[in-house]
Amino acid sequence: MLSIDVFTSDYKPIASTVQGWDARQRATWPASTATLVHGPREAVLVDALITAKEAHDLTEWIRATGKVLTTVYVTHGHADHFLGLSVVLDAFPDAVAVALPEVVPLAEEQLSGPYLAYWESLFPGGLPDRQVAPRPLTDDVIGVDGHELRPVRVGQSDTDPSSVVHVPDLDAVVGGDVAYNGIHMWLAQTDRAARSRWQRALDLVEGLRPQRLVAGHQHPGADETDVAGMIAASRRYLTDFDAAVEAGGGAADVIRAMTAAHGERGNPYTLYVSATSQYPAETADGSR
Numbered sequence: 001m002l003s004i005d006v007f008t009s010d011y012k013p014i015a016s017t018v019q020g021w022d023a024r025q026r027a028t029w030p031a032s033t034a035t036l037v038h039g040p041r042e043a044v045l046v047d048a049l050i051t052a053k054e055a056h057d058l059t060e061w062i063r064a065t066g067k068v069l070t071t072v073y074v075t076h077g078h079a080d081h082f083l084g085l086s087v088v089l090d091a092f093p094d095a096v097a098v099a100l101p102e103v104v105p106l107a108e109e110q111l112s113g114p115y116l117a118y119w120e121s122l123f124p125g126g127l128p129d130r131q132v133a134p135r136p137l138t139d140d141v142i143g144v145d146g147h148e149l150r151p152v153r154v155g156q157s158d159t160d161p162s163s164v165v166h167v168p169d170l171d172a173v174v175g176g177d178v179a180y181n182g183i184h185m186w187l188a189q190t191d192r193a194a195r196s197r198w199q200r201a202l203d204l205v206e207g208l209r210p211q212r213l214v215a216g217h218q219h220p221g222a223d224e225t226d227v228a229g230m231i232a233a234s235r236r237y238l239t240d241f242d243a244a245v246e247a248g249g250g251a252a253d254v255i256r257a258m259t260a261a262h263g264e265r266g267n268p269y270t271l272y273v274s275a276t277s278q279y280p281a282e283t284a285d286g287s288r
């Protein structure tokens with residue numbers, strides 16, 4: 001029998017990197033999850049967070065289960081899902097870190113000078129001292145005590161390529177950044193075409209018919225079992241964002257419209273970055 005346990009790291013203060021963000025509002029990084037799928041003896045971790053502190057806390061949490069960590073699977077190449085890897089692997093030196101082969105070059109890119117400098121600027125002094133990228137997964141499945149975890153390619157989420165992990169024995173999906181649960185979605189690297197491909201990724205997750213969907217970014221305590229609601233809300237967020245951009249105003253209008261429709265979601269800073277990224281020549285107060 002398998003079980004799933006989810007470690008949620010809360011919203012974290014960051015140094016804002018975009019001009020025009022209201023300095024009276026604290027810029028934060030969204031709450032993030034790392035998920036342990038475990039049997040009687042073995043465990044597999046999906047994603048590994050970003051700061052040294054949360055990776056240490058995650059490591060203690062895994063250790064407390066008494067399970068043997070065999071594998072860390074990284075869903076996509078964004079640093080906030082794997083910079084904590086070195087801390088986890090130092091604690092569990094027999095574990096291997098893997099990702100889909102096409103994800104590995106993106107993960108490696110995040111560890112290169114300018115990218116790593118960006119992450120360091122968000123979390124000054126907060127990242128682990130050493131960085132490692134996942135290695136290419138060579139198999140279609142990851143075993144846990146004789147059960148199967150199936151990485152599934154989904155293409156575009158908040159980056160492309162992305163994947164999710166299907167756990168058929170539990171009717172569960174560990175969803176990376178395909179669906180967000182109660183948190184603004186990171187659209188900064190998307191255009192309309194990418195957001196349309198993202199809808200197809202949601203189709204793929206829906207097609208797996210999970211009873212439980214763990215989002216890579218979910219509000220602490222969020223319900224993971226209202227899968228239909230989570231997918232529908234994620235779809236609506238994408239189409240509302242398209243409509244807000246196409247309405248022809250500027251970033252401030254997009255922020256207003258999205259806040260009116262989705263203001264209950266956590267991490268407004270994400271919306272700010274998503275909106276301003278659509279208007280590279282403008283700041284959110286409308287000045288150019």
Ligand SMILES: [Zn+2]
Pocket residue numbers: 078080081177216217
């Ligand atoms: Zn993410």
